[in-house]
Amino acid sequence: MKKYMNASFNIKNVGEEVTLYGWVQKRRDLGGLTFIDLRDRSGIIQLVVRPEDSAHKIAVTLKNEAVIKVVGTISERESKNPKLPTGDIEVLVKDMELINNSIDIPFEIANDTTALEDTRLKYRYLDIRRENIKDNLILRHKVTMIIRQYLSELGFIEVETPILCKSTPEGARDYLVPSRISNGKFYALPQSPQIYKQLLMIGGMEKYFQIARCFRDEDLRADRQPEFTQIDIEMSFIEEEDIWNVVEEMFKEIFGQIKGVKFDKFPRLTYDECMRRFGSDKPDTRFDMEIQDITDILKNTTFEIFQNILKSEGIINCLVVKNAADKYSRKELDKLNDFVKIYKAKALSYLKYSSKELSGSISKVLSEEEKSSLISHLGLEENDLVLIVADQYPITKTSLGALRCKLGKDLDLIDKDKYNFVWVTEFPMFEFSEEENRYVAAHHPFTSPRKEDLDKLLTDKPHCYSRAYDLVLNGYELLSGSIRIHDSETQKKVFDAIGLTDEEAKQKFGFFLEAFKYGAPPHGGVGIGLERIIMILAGTENIRDVIAFPKTASAACLMTEAPNVVDEKQLNELGIKLK
C-alpha cells in the first residue's frame, strides 16, 4: 500500500529513505541527469535520476502520466524552486519500477490546460487529475463533513429515502423508470425527498437530514444539472425562527471553517421588497444600484408611449448608474436595449446627466418640471446614467433586475471577497401558470399559508402569502424551505386552490393525506443546493466544475455516452415499444 503523500515531505525529512508512488507529471531529460515531477493527490515532488543509476534506463522511457514506484532518499536541492511547496527538496532515486505506462494524453494535466470543456468531459478521469477539479471534489467532501458533524451534534439523524418513488404531478418533470414486474407502470426518481421527509416527521424522527441525490428532467443551465445533491433538513415542533437559526449557524460554520469569514445575523427581506428593490427573488446585495420607481414623477407625462403603459397599469422604473454616462456610447446603449428585450421589456430609455442638464433618448419628451424632479428624486450627480424601463410590473422588475446584475459584472462593481447572505421570506402562495391556465403552488403544495392568509386560499389567491423562505447568497438561491401544512383540512384547501379535485388528490397523495390523520406534528425544513455552495466557495460559475462526472447542457455524459439505446430484449421485458 502507498504509505506517503508525495507533497507531505519537507526539508526536515532530508536523509530519509522513502518509497513513493505516483504519476509522471513531467520528465526533463538533460542528457545525463533526468528530472521527473512525480504527482499524487497531494501534489508534486521532484525525482532526480543520475545516468549511472540503474533507474536511469527506465526513467528515460517514461511518458507523461506513467504510473511508477520509486525508492530513494530525500535530499536538499542544489537549486531550489520557490514556486513549489516541495521546492527545497528532491528524491535521489535508487530504484524505479514502471507500473503502468500511459499513451499520449489528449490534453495537458494542468490548471491552465488549453483544452475546452467537452474534451475534458470526454476524458473526465484525466480532468480530475487536474488540481482545480481535484481540489473542488476535496472541498465538497470537507463541506459535507462539516454539515454531517454540525447536524449530528444538534441531534439530527441522517435517514436515506427511496430513489424509486411515485411520480408527483406538481412541479418539475420527473425522470421515469419503467417497472418490469408491474408492466406498464413507472417509478419516478425523486425531485427531492419532500414527501418522505414529511412522513419521517409524522414517523416521529423529529430532526432529520440527508445528503440526498435529486433528479429533475428540465432543461439545464450553467448552475443546473439533471441530477444534483440536496442537503435535506426537516424538523418537528418548530417555527420559522428555529429552522432559520439552525441553518444560519450551519452556514456560519461552513464559511468560517473554509473561508475564515465571520458573520452578523443574516439580513431578511420579504419577497415583495426584493422584487421591488432588486427585481429578483435572489438579489445580489454585494453592490447597490437598486431599482427606483419614477412612475409618480412621470404620471402626467405627455410622452404617448409611457402614457399608454400607465393607462394599462404599467410602471416606470429605472436604474441609476453612477458616474457611467461617458462609458456608454449610443452603440453600447443599443446593446443594453437588446439585453432588456430578452426579458420581454419593450425598450430601454436612457438619460445622461451632465453639466446640470439631462440629455438622452427621452429628454425631449420630458417637461422641465419632470426633469428637475427626476434629478432631485434620484439624487443625480455629474456623469450619472439613468436607464429606464416602462412596462408591466413583472417585466419592468425582471428586466431591470437582470440588467442590474449585468451592469454589476460589466462595471466590476462586485466585491468578490464578500459573502452576502439574505433570507427572503413571505413568498406568494400561488402563481398563475399561463401554460396550464390555473394557479399553481409557487413553492410546493405542502407549504403552509400564513395564518392571516388562511381565508384567502380560495378567495384571493394573488394576495395569499406562504410560510416559504429562501436563503440567497451573492445572487444564488442556496436553499428553499417552508413551514409545512400539518393538518389534512388545510392541505385539502390548498389542493382545492390549485384545482386538484378530491378524487385526484386522493389518487395522487392519498397515502400522504391519510398519514396526516394520525397525529402529524407541526414541522418545516429546507432543501439546500450543495453544488451551489461549493461553486461559491470554489469561485466558479460552472456547476460542472464541482461535480465529479457531470452532464452536458443536453443532459448527456460525453464519457459514457449516456443516455443510449438499449437492447430490444430489455425493452420487451419492460413491455415498451419505441415509435
Added chain:
RNA sequence: GGUCUCGUAGUGCAGGGGUUAACACGUCUGCCUGUCACGCAGAAGAUCGCGGGUUCAAUUCCCGUCGAGACCGCCA
C-alpha cells in the same frame, strides 16, 4: 419549445471562393549532467464535424443535420 455563439493536426487557435491551410503547446528523432514553461537542431501529424446545394472551383457562401456552450421559457 425559442434566440444566439462555436465546430480547422493530439490540444488550443489563425485564416480564407483558387497554388504547399499559418502559429503555439504536445508527440517523435538527435544532441545536452542542475532543470523545473529546461535548452538547441530536425521531423511527423488535418478527408477544415457530417450531408446536400450554389459555383468552372467550397474547408470558406447557403440550407439541413449532429455535437458543444450561453441565455429566455421551463426548473413546485
